[in-house]
Amino acid sequence: MKAAVLNNVPGQLEIEDIDLGTPGPREVLVRTHTAGVCHSDLHFMEGLYPYPTPCVLGHESAGVVEAVGSSVTYLSPGDHVITCLSAFCGHCENCISGRPSICMNKNTELVRGADDAPRLSRNGEPVSQFLHLSSFAEQLLVHENTVVKIDKEMPLDRAALIGCGVTTGLGAVFRTARVEPGTSVAVIGCGGIGLSAIQGARIAGANKIIAVDMLQSKLDLAKTMGATHTVDASAVDAVAAVRELTGGVHYSFEAVGLKVTSEQAYGMLRSGGQATVIGLVPVGTKIEIEAVTLIDEKILTGSNMGSNQFRTDMPRFVDMYMQGRLNLDDMISQTVKLEQVNEAFEDLKKGNVARSVISFDS
Numbered sequence: 001m002k003a004a005v006l007n008n009v010p011g012q013l014e015i016e017d018i019d020l021g022t023p024g025p026r027e028v029l030v031r032t033h034t035a036g037v038c039h040s041d042l043h044f045m046e047g048l049y050p051y052p053t054p055c056v057l058g059h060e061s062a063g064v065v066e067a068v069g070s071s072v073t074y075l076s077p078g079d080h081v082i083t084c085l086s087a088f089c090g091h092c093e094n095c096i097s098g099r100p101s102i103c104m105n106k107n108t109e110l111v112r113g114a115d116d117a118p119r120l121s122r123n124g125e126p127v128s129q130f131l132h133l134s135s136f137a138e139q140l141l142v143h144e145n146t147v148v149k150i151d152k153e154m155p156l157d158r159a160a161l162i163g164c165g166v167t168t169g170l171g172a173v174f175r176t177a178r179v180e181p182g183t184s185v186a187v188i189g190c191g192g193i194g195l196s197a198i199q200g201a202r203i204a205g206a207n208k209i210i211a212v213d214m215l216q217s218k219l220d221l222a223k224t225m226g227a228t229h230t231v232d233a234s235a236v237d238a239v240a241a242v243r244e245l246t247g248g249v250h251y252s253f254e255a256v257g258l259k260v261t262s263e264q265a266y267g268m269l270r271s272g273g274q275a276t277v278i279g280l281v282p283v284g285t286k287i288e289i290e291a292v293t294l295i296d297e298k299i300l301t302g303s304n305m306g307s308n309q310f311r312t313d314m315p316r317f318v319d320m321y322m323q324g325r326l327n328l329d330d331m332i333s334q335t336v337k338l339e340q341v342n343e344a345f346e347d348l349k350k351g352n353v354a355r356s357v358i359s360f361d362s
């Protein structure tokens, strides 16, 4: 099958022919319909996060089940599914206490063993599977606990966005921070993740939703997604501007992946507020806060894929889209072919797009 492979870091993706195994007892073969282009892939291509190469990237997708392993009862061929990198075992302490997105057995039980044939290979040599998925490929061979079945009425290109960006942004608001109606929210970075957090804040009933970005085009889009105010961080001090609008927000979300914006997210809180860093800040980076401010009971935390319970959350997000309460149509800026994947990453770097999606539906 055709797949986009990262061979060198830093590096671009190369379209190659990759071999796929057959489903093991608890595995599923999925025909990829659409894969979203998320900034996390770019961080790995740039070497800000290490990963073994060669590797087929991509982790935000939806498709149709083609075959299931002998022990799979949850799914059948023909089912429409969204994939999620939050593979869960279902029996570790975190899974059974309602936090499957930080499953403790993610990288042991849900991958093939060292002595097993790899899921992905090239000329007989193993190829790494990216975050349990590898969506930049015509097919996915995955553990059954990385997919959720969805309504066949749901358009699969919109559904793909729910696979990472939408679930991360909405989940950070609903599950990680538990934003309450009437509160104030600031979201720094208005790409696929930040725009989803803004929509989450709107759906959760926040009163003030302040979008912060360096690009006017992103701020304009943020307004259509529910932002009540915008701050152009290329022109003004974002922390001072947000504090002036609110006296300090109840909740802030960082959706960029930088030290400076993480510190800003904390700096714009009111006493008792919570800053949630969603962005992947480069490995080795230290975030600094003034220790004395902790006396104000401010919270600084991260969010792993929106603290999702994706088998529950994703079908709910599908319903929100069907009801017209979640705008996914305007989140897709362009649809490209797999061969254009590097151009799509260039557009992401320049900030030209909310989300690009790769269509495999020919």
Ligand SMILES: NC(=O)c1ccc[n+]([C@@H]2O[C@H](COP(=O)([O-])OP(=O)(O)OC[C@H]3O[C@@H](n4cnc5c(N)ncnc54)[C@H](O)[C@@H]3O)[C@@H](O)[C@H]2O)c1
Pocket (backbone or CB within 6 Å): 037, 038, 039, 040, 041, 043, 164, 165, 168, 188, 189, 190, 191, 192, 193, 194, 212, 213, 214, 215, 218, 233, 255, 256, 257, 258, 261, 277, 278, 279, 280, 281, 303, 304, 305, 306, 348, 349, 351, 353, 354
């Ligand atoms: N925690 C998770 O589970 C998780 C999941 C998915 C993505 N992420 C991370 O979330 C981050 C955002 O991803 P995305 O796909 O939305 O990226 P994106 O590139 O689409 O969006 C980033 C936005 O930040 C803006 N920006 C850049 N510098 C800024 C600054 N100094 N101040 C304000 N705005 C600034 C850009 O203009 C852009 O609009 C990335 O770091 C990604 O890796 C984390």
Ligand SMILES: [Zn+2]
Pocket (backbone or CB within 6 Å): 038, 039, 040, 041, 059, 060, 164, 165
């Ligand atoms: Zn992602």
Ligand SMILES: [Zn+2]
Pocket (backbone or CB within 6 Å): 088, 089, 090, 091, 092, 093, 094, 095, 096, 100, 102, 103, 104, 105, 106
């Ligand atoms: Zn687990």
